[in-house]
Amino acid sequence: MADYHRGELAVQHRAGLRDPAAGSLRAIRDAVPDAAAVFLARQPMIVVGAADASGRLWSTLLTGEPGLLGVPDPRTLTVAALPADDDPLGAVLREPGTRVGMIAIEPATRRRIRLNGTSVPEGEGVRVALDQVIGNCPKYLQKRQYALLPPDRTGRRAAVRRGDALTTVQRLTLATSDSFFIATASPDGDADASHRGGNPGFLQVLSPTRLRWPDYPGNAMFLTLGNLELHPQAGLLVPDWETGDLLQLSGTAHTDWDGGRAAAVPGAQRIVEFRIEAVQETRDAVRLRWSDPDFSRFNPPVAPG
Template identity: 90%
Template sequence: MADYHHGELTVQHRAGLRDPASGSLRAIRDAVPDAAAEFLARQPMIVLGAADAAGRLWSTLLTGEPGFLGVPDPRTLTIGALPAADDPLGPVLRERGTQVGMIAVEPATRRRIRLNGTATPEADGVRVALDQVIGNCPKYLQRREYVLLPPDRGGRRTAIRRGEALSTVQQLTLATSDSFFIATASPDGDADASHRGGNPGFLQVLSPTRLRWPDYAGNAMFLTLGNLELHPRAGLLVPDWETGALLQLSGGAHTVWDDAGAAAVPGAQRLVEFRIEAVQETQDAVRLRWSEPDFSRFNPPVAPG
């Protein structure tokens, strides 16, 4: 059985959990159950988080025809894709021994599963030796249906923009988004990837280099916030569900333990702030296109302004 590290236990206790190690640890496995293997085989995408060569955390999106994710044995995940060479994680995923956190989501059913381990490149993708397999609840995931465009119609990476702050258009993209993914890691480098969702406006843009979002009630394991407690770095991924563009952000993040501030945000138990240090936006990055969202009934309302 897995165990929580010091940062996760610290956050659990600060959040008021009386006995954090009982019960929730059973959701963390070291092998993929048969039902999860079948789920993964149906998916056309997986989000992957890791650190680049400079130690900055990033998240990226890998896509393919259903079946590109495989489970040859319960402790191994194969991914039949690699990030493009110009992706922030392209170089490190072509090296052996990269610690990765992953999350596969199925918006049509609001199911998801997280998988963490160590990646080794293969001829056409990545093989990951798994050490954590984590089931997640369906809250805050918007229902969508997908279309996977043929290679000659999508995923051509038509333009890449890099910077250290958000443009005006990028700020608008974030302020109207309903979903993003976040990669974090422990001080030992154990990576994790997670989903955050809500009604448009739940992700606040405070300035071209500062974001804030509410931490809603979840599975009470606090894996993301536990990592931030010890290693306040993160990588955000905001996919454009309509165009296949990806907005990737890397920087510092921390939990704001301010009861008054959280009380002003509907549904928030606490807040998280993110300081942007690097931005990469890639147009037509992936072949996936998604329908308009059916918003989760669990999404709290967003306060005006």
């Protein structure tokens, strides 16, 4: 049986939950159900979060034709892709024993599933021994249809830009985003990846090195905030659904529990602030392209300014 670590329990208690483990722990499995295996087999992408060799957390996106993800047995996931060599996780996903947190989403149906475990390289991809398989609610996920561009046979390398703060264009990208992914980890190094979504503007850019977003009501497990309670490192991934660009951020995050500040943001139960320490932007990083969004009916309005 899965159990919550002390950071998750502390956040659940502070959020006012009583006996939270009684029901929600049943959503955490150690194997992939048959229906989830069918779901995974038709996905063209998966988000992967992990720590790089220095311990800094990042998220990245692996993509391919449906069949990219396989479930050879209920406790194993295979991913038939690796990041580019210059991706922040390119090196560690080519090494055995990397603890990874993953989330597969299907925007067309608003379904998603999280899978956490330990990866080893296998051919042109990875094999992951799973520890946790977690179903997630569909709230705040925008509906989109995808198209997969043909492979680029020219050998052209994607343009990469690195820094320690956001450019003006990157700030605009974030301020108009409706989705991002966040990787966190427990103090023991167990990684997790999750999705955050809302109407454009829900992700606030306070400065070139500071972001803020509302924590909306979810599944009340608090896996992300529980990790941050004990281990503030985090890695954000913001895909450009139209161009295939990826914006990857690494830094630290903390939860602001001030009720007054949360009350000023529609739908927020609390606020999360993120301080940027490293930025990587990769142009035309993936072959996926997505349609304009059909916004979730659960998205709260965004306050002006």
